[in-house]
Amino acid sequence: MFEREKEQVLKTALEIKRGHLVSLSGGNVSARVGRDQYLVTPSGMSYEEMTPKDICLINGCCEVLEGRRKTSSDSCALIYMFEHMPKVNAIIHTHQPWATAAGFITDTLPEFLVTIIDACHNPVRVAPFTPSSAVGMGMLAVEYAGESLAVILKHHGVLAYGADLEEALYSAVYLEESAKTFVLAKAMGADIPPLDPALIAQEKAGWETYGQ
């Protein structure tokens, strides 16, 4: 079941690996594919060795409905997010270093660059630490999400999400690029002035015509 969707999950997982947002088997990619049905990358498996058959189909109780692998250890947190964020159909969890570093110097990554405005849609808040592999990670992510498409998890990494895998991937990748700029600018002692909300709104309107 969901063969095409499994391929898309795997393709996205390979993208986050290629983009250095995770190392080895870190992080995970998940997608809502039906009522109470989710695809999640398996636990502790190298992305390069993964095939679509390794992607787990699970239900809202974290039970594997299809697949021979153990599902990601973060699955309960991911399900909590899907259940409490009805517009979200895809979640990417990474340990991306620049965004995680930014989480130590700010409580909110502001809309200071076109990339974060366009890809994350709103300022990205930093959620306090909670142990991984527990539902609390999902609960804090929902609490700190706001209208943004990402949350930085302090001492941990990032949860980026969207209406589909492509939107979640854009959020994760451009959050990392923006966070790198933020951290480097701060390290050089730069003052990063806030952008005028009217200009931010103008930027968002322009983004709607971007792409094919």
Ligand SMILES: [Zn+2]
């Ligand atoms: Zn993690």
